[in-house]
Amino acid sequence: MSDKVTMKRSRQRDAIIAFLKTRKDHPTADIVYQEIRNTIPNISLGTVYRNLAQLSERGEILRLPCDGKVDHFDADIRPHYHFICNQCGCVKDIHLPYANMLDQQASEEFDGIITKHSLLFEGLCSDCTQSE
Amino acid sequence: MSDKVTMKRSRQRDAIIAFLKTRKDHPTADIVYQEIRNTIPNISLGTVYRNLAQLSERGEILRLPCDGKVDHFDADIRPHYHFICNQCGCVKDIHLPYANMLDQQASEEFDGIITKHSLLFEGLCSDCTQSE
DNA sequence: ACTAGAAATAGTAATCATTATCATTATTAG
DNA sequence: CTAATAATGATAATGATTACTATTTCTAGT
Secondary structure: OOOOOOOOOOHHHHHHHHHHHHOOOOOEHHHHHHHHOOOOOOOOHHHHHHHHHHHHHOOOOEEEEEOOEEEEEEOOOOOOEEEEEOOOOOEEEEOOOOOHHHHHHHHHOOOEEEEEEEEEEEEEEHHHHHOO | OOOOOOOOOOHHHHHHHHHHHHOOOOOEHHHHHHHHOOOOOOOOHHHHHHHHHHHHHOOOOEEEEEOOEEEEEEOOOOOOEEEEEOOOOOEEEEOOOOOHHHHHHHHHHOOEEEEEEEEEEEEEEHHHHHOO
C-alpha cells in the first residue's frame, strides 16, 4: 500500500492477467478461477482473489463493484463506465468518457474533497430485452 | 415484490422508520439495531435487516450501496446522490438533482434498456481534511 | 370484543463472497 | 548458488446479510 514491495512473477498471476485480457465481459473472481484451472489445475481460489486485489490496487486492472452483487474485473483500465443487467447479471461497457464535470459540480455542493466517483448503469441487456 | 401483501404494523418497524427520519447521516443496519435496542431491548438484528430490505423495496426508504462496503440507509427518498469518505467511512448527501441526461447519453451508446444509474462520490469529508 | 388467518418477530443457523493464516514452494538479487 | 522474501495452496475465519422456524402479534370480519 505505502510503497512498492518488489513483485515476484508467478505463472499464476501471469495466467490471470493473460486471461483477463482475452475477455471483454468482465469476469468475476470465480469465473477467472474456473478458467485458469484448465491450465493450472491446482490453483487456489485464494490465489485468484489475492492477485485480483493486488493488481487492482496497483492499477493494472479495474475492480468493478456492482451494488452489492459480486465484483467483476476488467483488464481495460481506460476510464469508462459499466452497465449491469438486472435480469442476467451480465456486465457491459458504457463508453462515455470519464465525466470530470460531475466531480466539479459535486464539489461546489460539498464541504470536503471529492477525488472520484463511481457510476453504474442498470437495466436490461439486449439479449434479455428480446427474451421477455 | 410482485404485489402488495397487506402490511401489518409493528412497533419494531415503526421504531425503525421513526429513527431513520431523525438522522441525516444514513446509518447502517447495525447502527439502527444498536439504537433501537435502547427502546426495544430484545429486537433482533434479523428484524432490522428484514424491515430495512422491505421498506427499501417498497420505496419508503433508500438503500445506499457503497462500493463493496456496508450498506447505508436513508429516509429521505428524494432523488439525490451521496458521498462516502475514504478515511472515516461517513456518508453524506450530495444534492445534485438526479441526472436523467446520464441515462440518455448512455442509452445512445448502448444496445439495451437503461432504466437507472447509481452514482457515488468519494474523497475526504471536511472533518478528515482537517485532521490530516 | 372475539377469533381465525396471516404477517411479524426473536433467536439462531446458514450462506456466500472475500480475506486471513501458515507451512511450503518458487523467484530473484547479489 | 544461495539467502531472503514473495507467492502459493489448502483451509480456516470473517462479516454482512439472508433463511428458517416456532411463537407472538395484528387486524379484518363476524
